[in-house]
Amino acid sequence: MYSVYEILRDNWLLLLVGQYPTGPLGGIVATLILSVLGIVLAFPLSVLLALARLSPWRLLNWPAAVLVYVVRGVPLLMVILWVYFLVPILIGRDVSGFTTMLCTLVIYEGAYLSEVVRAGIQSLPKGQGEAARALGHSHLGTMWYVILPQALYNMLPSMLSQFISTIKETTLGYVINVQELTFAANQINNQLLTKPFQVFFILAMTYYVVCFSLTQLAQWLERRIAHKRLGAVAVKSTEDGAPLPTPVVTQP
Amino acid sequence: MKDFDLLAILLKPEFGAMLLHGLQETLKIAAGSWLLAMTMAIVLLVVRLTPNRIAERVVAGYVSYHRNVPTLVQLMFWYFGIFSLLPDALQGWLSVHNAERLLSIVALGLCQAAYFSEDMRSGLRAIPAGQAEAARALGHGYIGSMRHVMLPQAIRNAVPALVNHSVSLFKNSSLAMAIGVAELTHAVKEIESQSFRTFEAYSVATVLYLLCSLIIMAVGGWLARRYRIAGAR
Numbered sequence: 001m002y003s004v005y006e007i008l009r010d011n012w013l014l015l016l017v018g019q020y021p022t023g024p025l026g027g028i029v030a031t032l033i034l035s036v037l038g039i040v041l042a043f044p045l046s047v048l049l050a051l052a053r054l055s056p057w058r059l060l061n062w063p064a065a066v067l068v069y070v071v072r073g074v075p076l077l078m079v080i081l082w083v084y085f086l087v088p089i090l091i092g093r094d095v096s097g098f099t100t101m102l103c104t105l106v107i108y109e110g111a112y113l114s115e116v117v118r119a120g121i122q123s124l125p126k127g128q129g130e131a132a133r134a135l136g137h138s139h140l141g142t143m144w145y146v147i148l149p150q151a152l153y154n155m156l157p158s159m160l161s162q163f164i165s166t167i168k169e170t171t172l173g174y175v176i177n178v179q180e181l182t183f184a185a186n187q188i189n190n191q192l193l194t195k196p197f198q199v200f201f202i203l204a205m206t207y208y209v210v211c212f213s214l215t216q217l218a219q220w221l222e223r224r225i226a227h228k229r230l231g232a233v234a235v236k237s238t239e240d241g242a243p244l245p246t247p248v249v250t251q252p
Numbered sequence: 253m254k255d256f257d258l259l260a261i262l263l264k265p266e267f268g269a270m271l272l273h274g275l276q277e278t279l280k281i282a283a284g285s286w287l288l289a290m291t292m293a294i295v296l297l298v299v300r301l302t303p304n305r306i307a308e309r310v311v312a313g314y315v316s317y318h319r320n321v322p323t324l325v326q327l328m329f330w331y332f333g334i335f336s337l338l339p340d341a342l343q344g345w346l347s348v349h350n351a352e353r354l355l356s357i358v359a360l361g362l363c364q365a366a367y368f369s370e371d372m373r374s375g376l377r378a379i380p381a382g383q384a385e386a387a388r389a390l391g392h393g394y395i396g397s398m399r400h401v402m403l404p405q406a407i408r409n410a411v412p413a414l415v416n417h418s419v420s421l422f423k424n425s426s427l428a429m430a431i432g433v434a435e436l437t438h439a440v441k442e443i444e445s446q447s448f449r450t451f452e453a454y455s456v457a458t459v460l461y462l463l464c465s466l467i468i469m470a471v472g473g474w475l476a477r478r479y480r481i482a483g484a485r
Binding site for chain 2 (some may be wrong): 072201
């Protein structure tokens with residue numbers, strides 16, 4: 001136990017920010033920046049994908065469905081290798097591991113998040129869309145003003161759990177030498193050589209603390225939103241409260 | 253980039269053998285960890301159903317740990333961390349018997365068991381309490397009501413989630429590459445570095461992975477339809 005404390009005391013800066021002032025940003029800060037950027041950039045893509053999958057036009061419907069199925073059927077590691085290989089060819093210059101990982105996360109999370117968004121849209125009572133159309137909104141207007149604001153609010157807990165998955169997925173950047181938390185821990189392990197158990201114990205616990213607190217937050221949010229929706233149903237008893245769809249959970 | 257030539261990889265005997273060997277290894281890891289995960293999940297479920305608070309806490313902790321720590325980190329923890337603590341005799345035995353493969357099966361299996369047991373538990377919780385009460389009222393014992401009334405419904409409820417998580421388990425087998433198992437992704441990287449035909453090599457692997465995942469999804473869908481109870485939602 002003492003050596004766990006010693007390792008933390010000697011290496012906390014490396015675990016926190018990597019070799020930042022002198023080298024590239026790394027550690028848990030890089031992990032978090034990567035996950036936040038990944039989910040923020042994946043979000044618009046996922047809404048577009050969900051709308052495409054729900055659209056009656058085959059030309060939009062099919063490519064989106066194919067993308068989602070391919071991403072769901074192929075390991076994240078394979079997507080990383082593809083992006084690592086294709087992006088430099090497409091834009092004509094080398095990109096950093098960080099950018100590669102970010103592109104991968106946007107594609108991968110975009111596809112998974114689009115399933116979450118689609119489930120959220122489909123779980124709204126049909127009357128909402130019909131009422132908006134009856135009031136003269138176009139299809140896109142209905143989506144923008146009526147459906148999406150409600151669906152996205154209801155999907156907040158699932159999106160948060162998707163964010164947790166993203167944090168866990170950033171670990172795979174290790175394979176292409178992205179400087180993040182797992183990479184930092186491996187650096188420490190390679191320096192010390194004799195304390196692998198302690199180093200990886202610290203690594204696992206760090207991820208656990210971050211992801212566990214976010215999981216608790218997601219559960220609190222879920223209860224709160226479910227409570228709010230139940231309240232709405234009690235007032236307007238004619239409208240059936242569709243249950244929250246089960247979130248699509250991914251794990252790296 | 254050279255022109256796209258799939259046959260250059262598929263027809264060359266050494267590359268074909270590498271691919272086949274990689275696929276075999278991937279399937280071995282996936283099958284092994286699936287069996288371990290299912291067994292462990294049933295054990296976890298049974299322990300959680302006993303009215304013992306300490307046992308319940310232990311299972312909840314197990315599930316929480318495995319769901320909140322990245323799978324790759326769990327894999328590294330087993331391979332670098334826990335392996336170093338094992339007694340020398342066991343370490344030696346493991347090294348002779350392909351430690352990388354065995355440890356990745358253990359790590360992936362134990363991790364997925366948490367997800368499987370949660371799937372089954374929510375399948376069980378979705379059954380109205382009246383079902384169990386009715387079974388007991390009709391004279392079934394606890395075991396009998398579980399076996400004849402609750403579990404048949406719970407498993408059917410859980411099938412979609414179990415299939416989804418089986419697909420992720422299969423996909424996660426690629427992580428074993430990070431600790432040096434010669435599975436499909438590893439084989440493909442090897443072929444790529446020998447032949448410089450990156451595009452072709454990656455395409456072959458992607459198609460193989462996709463095919464296996466789609467087969468798992470299709471079998472799951474078929475099972476769900478085949479064993480559907482008429483009139484159930």
